[in-house]
Amino acid sequence: MFTDLVLASAHHLLVFLLAAIIAMEAVIVRPDMSGEGARFLSRIDAYYGATAALVLLIGIGRVLFGLKGWEAYVYNWAFWLKMAAFVVVGLLSIRPTLQIRKWRKNADEGAFTPLPEDVAKVRGSILAQIGVFALIPVLAATMARYGY
């Protein structure tokens, strides 16, 4: 019971942190972003990767060591939809990460002005991530109650 409580608490805290990080990226990525903004963004993006990895680890921990047992999830369609949504968010984050690395490199090299079309593409990917991310708690609540 205690292990489950610790895992569930960590899961929720990490998931809120991940949501905050994605929201920060959405706020920072703007056409008038400064070089300092780009460097900050690249640090935030590293935290994004680390937090997503921890969410995955703790999530797997909940599947394996949670109260219901792994069988409650591996045969649960809502669990797999949730995993698919998590993967889609991860895929949608690839383009921003690659672009953020380039921006950071440019910012380190001196004069920095992001191209408006690059900003628009990255913003599109971030907004799409927010949309798919919002489905995950719904699928989580579904998998905890139905789906098996």
Ligand code: HEM
């Ligand atoms: C791939 C990573 C993830 C795994 C393996 C995972 C796994 C789990 C497991 C096993 C539970 C327990 C469900 C139960 O009580 O039966 C859970 C609950 C939950 N997860 Fe995740 N999760 C992951 C990512 C996420 C993400 C990214 C979010 C949010 C965007 C999220 C939101 C939730 C919520 C809100 C609950 C509580 C559901 C409820 O009790 O109503 N999870 N997760």
